[in-house]
Amino acid sequence: MPKTITLQLSPKQAADEKFYLARAAERLGIRQSDIALARVIKRSIDARQRMAKVNLSLEIYIDKEPMPAPLNFDYPAVDNGTEVIVVGSGPAGLFASLRLIELGFKPILLERGKSVLSRKYDIAQINRGGDINPDSNYAFGEGGAGTFSDGKLFTRSKKRGDYNKALQTLVWHGANPEILYEAHPHIGTDKLPRIISNICHTITEHGGKVLFESRVSGFVVKNNRITGVKVGDNTIEGAAVVLATGHSARDIYELLHKEGIAIEAKPFAMGVRIEHPQHLIDSIQYHRAERGEWLPAASYSLVSQEAGRGVYSFCMCPGGFIVPAMTDTRQSVVNGMSPSGRNSAFANSGLVTEVRLEDFAHLREEWGELAGLRYQQLFEELAREHSGERQVAPAQRVSDFVAGRASKSLPRTSYIPGLTPSRLDEWMPENIGARLRSGIATFGRRMKGFVSDEAIVVGVESRTSTPVRIPRDSETLMHTQIEGLFPAGEGAGYAGGIVSAALDGERIADAVARYCKAHNF
């Protein structure tokens, strides 16, 4: 049996393998040469003290003990398997497809956007203030919304086995094995595209199909059973349909609504993106002027209750960039991403508050279950009215936002299309703006320096979660009304983030397999 030990080290010592192996041997009372294999199984930073420490847990194999078997994913060939349609190549759709292959089914993966290579070009255009391709942007295209992101791999799921398998799947497809033991693993936007295209390659190599620029615009439903989907003038048939279109696919919600297929309005969250100079967050979190060479860019996670509702930070991107995440020119929507080295001069994070059903009750009569979606859209359009040309976003210094005064100028930003000073404190709906202002003031009391002239709020962060749920049966995981339709991932309202969407995709694939077997498909 390997021995497990945890060492508390300085950041420099934790980066020095020779040093920590010597320390481990000493702790175990063995010679360093007796160590046949040492695996880091967990690494976390404890920055509560003046001098930050790294807790490093190691699994030590001594001499000829049996080593762990190398990781191997043995996907079968599914060329002749039952065809299952998967709509959307985000984490939910990709992991559903991989799991379907493991189970012997042939996924036909339909993606409205382009492959990552062509998508990169469209994204560069958006950043340059060019046109927004409604099918190829930060939300749509190979890999979905997670491809050009920070690639944080966080989940609240308690199923560690499933979580570890998801991380190992990413490592198998090219992610750095460090994600297996980091306390807060992330991949980075420079690495994600290659991993995503490797996953698509696995799908096609084993007999599945991946079809880009294939936007689903209709469902083929007979006697309350779905038998296929429409892409342009073509009909594609399959034994079941996994609908994993993400929360930006408004046309899909509208289509379901129009076809009388049940959807439900649900609470969600909206707010702003907040950006600080990274050195400011480092100095607050590490209690010193300079973070130095060995510590990573610092992050934070904040939550408070303001006037009876939660206000919280979300999708923090240390050393990152704010990006234009709209899917259409009529909106102003921002989000965040970071490269693997998290080495930009800025720290950004979503700062959002709950939006409840009563906030959009006035839209219910006209919009029915799409009322929350409409409320979200109006918020984004309001932000657009206060924006500049193209993707120039409205922004205010954090100190001014909290104090309720105009910003005459703005500090430097990571947001490439540029910013225009705007009174976010005035034009945001009261239920959002007032809570954010008092929430930020609360955070400023906890993190001295958080409310700063050097920091900005940028409008708007509106796509943190979906305002619509596509209901599914809790046992079969199938749509409550349409047989063979399996809503999955974030857009269906059952996930939030890359890993939870991936895990939901896997679960849905298992449910599809049960359904197909029960019906001999």
Ligand SMILES: Cc1cc2nc3c(=O)[nH]c(=O)nc-3n(C[C@H](O)[C@H](O)[C@H](O)COP(=O)(O)OP(=O)(O)OC[C@H]3O[C@@H](n4cnc5c(N)ncnc54)[C@H](O)[C@@H]3O)c2cc1C
């Ligand atoms: C900039 C940014 C940064 C983010 N950073 C992180 C992070 O660091 N960590 C994290 O956990 N989460 C992050 N997220 C959120 C994360 O990306 C999502 O939670 C996750 O991608 C949801 O997965 P999904 O598969 O459910 O949907 P999506 O990823 O949204 O994928 C849906 C896919 O369906 C396709 N599609 C839509 N409609 C159709 C149609 N009609 N026909 C065919 N295809 C269609 C879309 O093009 C898209 O590719 C970030 C999001 C953004 C935008």
